[in-house]
Amino acid sequence: MEHTFDVAVVGGGIAGYTAALTSKNLLLDYLWLGASAFGEKLACAEKVTNFPGVSGRGKDFFAALEAQREREEVLLTPCRVDGIYAAGSKFLLTAGEKTFEARAVILATGVETKGQLKGERDFLGRGVSYCAVCDGALYKGKRIAAVISSPAFEEEVHFLARFADMVYAFCLYEGSDLQGENIEVRKDIPLAIEGNQRVERVVTKEGTLPVDGVFFLKNSAPPGALVGGLETEGAHVKVARDLSTNLAGLFAAGDITGRPYQYAKAAGEGCVAAHSVKAYLNNLGK
Numbered sequence: 001m002e003h004t005f006d007v008a009v010v011g012g013g014i015a016g017y018t019a020a021l022t023s024k025n026l027l028l029d030y031l032w033l034g035a036s037a038f039g040e041k042l043a044c045a046e047k048v049t050n051f052p053g054v055s056g057r058g059k060d061f062f063a064a065l066e067a068q069r070e071r072e073e074v075l076l077t078p079c080r081v082d083g084i085y086a087a088g089s090k091f092l093l094t095a096g097e098k099t100f101e102a103r104a105v106i107l108a109t110g111v112e113t114k115g116q117l118k119g120e121r122d123f124l125g126r127g128v129s130y131c132a133v134c135d136g137a138l139y140k141g142k143r144i145a146a147v148i149s150s151p152a153f154e155e156e157v158h159f160l161a162r163f164a165d166m167v168y169a170f171c172l173y174e175g176s177d178l179q180g181e182n183i184e185v186r187k188d189i190p191l192a193i194e195g196n197q198r199v200e201r202v203v204t205k206e207g208t209l210p211v212d213g214v215f216f217l218k219n220s221a222p223p224g225a226l227v228g229g230l231e232t233e234g235a236h237v238k239v240a241r242d243l244s245t246n247l248a249g250l251f252a253a254g255d256i257t258g259r260p261y262q263y264a265k266a267a268g269e270g271c272v273a274a275h276s277v278k279a280y281l282n283n284l285g286k
């Protein structure tokens with residue numbers, strides 16, 4: 001780690017993009033971290049008619065944003081952040097082997113629209129994990145299930161298989177070519193997670209599968225799984241009007257702060273959050 005940024009924006013969707021663009025315009029030293037620019041939702045939106053100045057396919061909106069991003073030179077560092085830790089007046093952000101440091105953070109990681117599995121939230125930290133790199137080693141010699149939302153996460157399943165005795169892979173998409181001595185691709189669909197103190201089994205239509213842990217490998221994890229001590233309300237981060245959270249220096253924007261789930265609201269909040277970061281840093285005398 002060589003550098004402390006003014007602000008790290010986490011999330012490549014429209015909230016994160018607008019926060020990064022506004023941070024740049026406010027002359028903040030920003031770092032924009034995300035799996036990909038503009039997120040996965042925009043490309044699959046059939047038609048967008050409710051964003052000012054836009055009326056057309058999601059793909060065209062995506063292309064217009066990409067053209068603007070290039071023109072304005074808003075740089076994205078492609079990665080998936082797996083932990084955010086307050087360290088004095090700064091934050092450490094980890095993404096696999098990489099570590100970044102920033103004085104403030106804007107969390108814009110969106111929400112998982114497909115919903116959670118029964119028991120998923122109850123067993124968070126007691127057998128449910130969202131990060132193979134962070135928690136994989138805890139399952140040495142054990143049996144785990146991995147519920148995988150897209151082929152982009154197959155690499156993480158191989159990582160888990162380095163530790164676990166057996167990985168049961170539930171691929172929620174067509175055409176997986178996952179293979180491995182101790183990887184079993186399941187055809188049934190997970191319905192619930194059950195256990196007592198910790199996860200003990202996955203329930204499917206076909207019956208129950210005894211496991212010691214379940215990894216959900218998907219685009220958006222619950223915010224509480226990413227930042228310890230962050231105050232949440234259900235799937236959302238609790239924010240004040242300036243989009244500050246209960247953790248000093250940590251702001252949130254977009255779907256993650258609650259409904260309505262709309263581009264206009266997400267973009268507006270990205271902008272407000274960047275201005276709030278600027279005010280926060282000014283108050284600190286930065």
Ligand SMILES: Cc1cc2nc3c(=O)[nH]c(=O)nc-3n(C[C@H](O)[C@H](O)[C@H](O)COP(=O)(O)OP(=O)(O)OC[C@H]3O[C@@H](n4cnc5c(N)ncnc54)[C@H](O)[C@@H]3O)c2cc1C
Nearest residue numbers: 011012013014015039041080081109110254255261262263
């Ligand atoms: C099919 C579909 C159609 C839609 N159509 C419309 C429409 O017509 N009009 C409208 O107003 N809204 C529409 N929406 C809603 C709109 O997509 C959302 O409101 C908007 O995308 C929210 O933006 P966001 O930046 O908050 O979150 P997202 O777009 O969800 O972006 C969050 C990004 O953060 C990334 N991320 C998550 N966790 C991490 C991490 N740990 N590290 C790094 N990156 C991470 C995710 O991969 C994602 O790319 C639609 C949604 C869907 C699913």
